[in-house]
Amino acid sequence: MPVTPTVVFVEHARQGAFGQLAAALRRRGLRTVHITTARPLWINRLVSRLMYDRSLFIAEDALPTVGKLLEGEDVRDVQHTEYVLERLAQAAPALPAAVGDAIAHRAALLDKFALGQLCADRGVAAPDKIEASRCTPDEAVAALGLPLVVKVKVGASGLGVRIATTARDVHDAVAHLGPVDGLFYERYIAGDYLDYSAVAGPTGALQEVGTRTVAATATAPPSTIETVDELGLTEIGRKAVVELGLTGFIHIDTVRDADGRYWVMDVNLRAWGSMASLRRAGIDFTEGYLAMLGLSDRPPTCVAGPAGVTVTAFTGVVDVQIGRGRVFATLAAYARYAPAHIRRLGLRYGVASLLAALAGVAAAKLTR
Structure with missing residues (x-):
């Protein structure tokens, strides 16, 4: 069988x-x-x-x-x-x-400091970095300036990231995020936050979309995004895919500085928070994923999302309210954004996601 x-x-x-x-x-x-x-x-x-x-x-x-x-x-x-x-x-x-x-x-590629160094070596623009174990906070400030980003080497979803605006903030961030062997400093790049998302096979991207952040909480993933058509974003995303040998689901965070240059800030190699919600923009990344796995002979219906579509990430928009421990706000967000996903993913998913939201609120209240 x-x-x-x-x-x-x-x-x-x-x-x-x-x-x-x-x-x-x-x-x-x-x-x-x-x-x-x-x-x-x-x-x-x-x-x-x-x-x-x-x-x-x-x-x-x-x-x-x-x-x-x-x-x-x-x-x-x-x-x-x-x-x-x-x-x-x-x-x-x-x-x-x-x-x-x-x-x-x-x-x-898990270590974000090593990944940044590899990007630089392969010609993919990434901010300058220094391992926290190799210098003091004051030396890092002298070398990279302020504001200064302090990051954990292994992290995701904005966890383990601090943007320090003073030398004291840098010291505090190191003390909070330590130990220093697991931290690094990164030059702060001011600009617009844009993401390149794709599913890729051995020869490159099968489906891709560029997005900009519309609404986000601190350093957490954005809860609302808008699709964009930015040549520079697409170019650096595709270059990272090829130079780093990336396949499967790919989500690359970038910043576009005042001169229009794109910098890779982070790379996540898994399904990402707004992926399913991007169906609103007409792009179903499951199609490319199945093709990449050799489980479908049909090419993706949409290979690049159209620009100008505003997308609210579900379950991200619910997670924001869960984090605040707000029961009614959580249920309101769920009631507003879940139905479209339940229609596509089924009632079983709807029940499970509702239970998950309620469990999240209960856990958040217990830790407050």
Whole structure:
């Protein structure tokens, strides 16, 4: 009996984009497996079972054994968060060669300081950086100026990033984010925040879109974006894809400075928060993803999103209210933006995403 192609999702905490992608894949006949190191609370287990075909809650130190846990599955890809990748990479040899190689390559790009240096070496513009372990905060200020960005080497979604406007702020950021071995300083680039997002195969991007930030909270991912047609953004995005050997889902954060030059600020190699919501702009990245995996012979209906479409990221807009612990605001945001996704992804996804939102609010209130 043929085995159903499987996509595996490995995370440390619930990712809205993963649940949306899983629902879309299930509706296309694929199997989905969820592996998480989150607490095995009953609500987490219920949400996981609703969103995925198979659900596994494991300890962090069990991540290197993921290959064994997936024996019998026809694994075609593994989507994962940055925080599980280092240990997950130890399981790469036990996975199908193409899948294991992809995980190993992403692991090699996990360190954001090293990634920035590689960008510079390959001719992809990136801000100057200094490892925090190699100089004092005051020396970093002298070398890179103010404002100064202090970042963790491994992070995502704006976590572990501080923009310091004074020398004292730099000292405070280092003390808060430490230890210094896991930090680096980055020259601050003033300008407009734009993102290049794509799904790519070995020969380059299969689908792509450029977006600018319309609304965001601090250093968190934007909750509202607008699609743009910017040649410079497309050029640096495509160059990064080729020079860094990127495949699969790709989300690149850039800044366009006052001179119109684009700088790569961050690269994330997984499904991203606004991906499903970009269907509003007519681009369904699931199509390119299935083609990249060799599971569809049909070319994507839309390869580049049109400019000028405003998109509110779901579940990002809900997550903003969850973080504030606002029950009614969370439900209002859910009621406004969820229906379009439920129509495409199914009622099962709708129930799971609502339960996830309510669980998030409860958790936020407990930690306030």
